[in-house]
Amino acid sequence: KYKACLFDLDGVLVDTAIYHFKAWRALGQNFGYQLTEEQNEQLKGISRVESLDRILNWAGVQASEEDKSKWLIEKNEHYLELISQMNPNEILPGVSDFLDQIKKEGYLIALGSASKNAEIILNKTGLMHWFDAIIDGNKVTKSKPDPEVFLKGAEALGVSPAECIVFEDAVAGVEAAKTGGMKAVGIGEVSVLNQADKVISSFEGILSKDLLNFQ
Ligand code: BG6
Numbered sequence: 001k002y003k004a005c006l007f008d009l010d011g012v013l014v015d016t017a018i019y020h021f022k023a024w025r026a027l028g029q030n031f032g033y034q035l036t037e038e039q040n041e042q043l044k045g046i047s048r049v050e051s052l053d054r055i056l057n058w059a060g061v062q063a064s065e066e067d068k069s070k071w072l073i074e075k076n077e078h079y080l081e082l083i084s085q086m087n088p089n090e091i092l093p094g095v096s097d098f099l100d101q102i103k104k105e106g107y108l109i110a111l112g113s114a115s116k117n118a119e120i121i122l123n124k125t126g127l128m129h130w131f132d133a134i135i136d137g138n139k140v141t142k143s144k145p146d147p148e149v150f151l152k153g154a155e156a157l158g159v160s161p162a163e164c165i166v167f168e169d170a171v172a173g174v175e176a177a178k179t180g181g182m183k184a185v186g187i188g189e190v191s192v193l194n195q196a197d198k199v200i201s202s203f204e205g206i207l208s209k210d211l212l213n214f215q
């Protein structure tokens with residue numbers, strides 16, 4: 001029944017949240033603002049432009065379009081510098097083994113990420129070869145919770161949404177999957193990802209035949 005697995009990148013396959021946090025926090029110094037870790041949580045799954053808008057809103061700062069574009073570039077340059085050292089050790093526990101299992105079982109595999117830097121990260125960590133299709137922030141116009149990123153992933157794989165299982169760590173991402181008519185596996189806490197069909201805390205020790213046996 002299920003033919004494809006669609007993976008979010010940040011927080012599901014690799015842990016880049018720390019790099020986004022460092023870069024946003026440093027950027028906040030331009031307008032005297034200290035981003036907290038709790039706020040960083042709320043930026044998960046959210047596009048770069050939208051993240052800046054939220055931060056400026058928390059900081060109570062009204063910025064010109066010029067400043068905003070300058071800051072978006074500055075944040076990304078810093079982020080690129082931080083991820084330039086990424087390597088296969090930064091693949092989250094159990095992920096490679098899980099990808100191995102589903103590949104052998106014949107599932108198609110796609111990426112569905114809001115990040116415009118997804119391909120760089122997949123290449124640095126050696127994850128690229130697993131993917132049959134990649135839909136990232138450069139290919140979508142609407143951010144999660146809009147289902148666009150996952151619907152485009154299904155389309156690229158030539159499967160219907162009902163044949164897809166999405167793996168997500170963000171509330172907005174789980175919502176996107178469900179709105180798109182897909183099954184959603186949350187990676188994180190049940191209390192947070194309560195819209196997901198199943199929730200696991202990580203891929204470590206996970207057997208695909210047990211996880212993907214939806215009714
Ligand atoms: C998402 C992250 O995957 O990508 C967000 O969870 C990030 O934190 C977004 O803002 C956009 O990423 P990038 O790499 O295009 O700035």
Ligand code: MG
Pocket residue numbers: 008009010011012044045168169170173
């Ligand atoms: Mg994520």
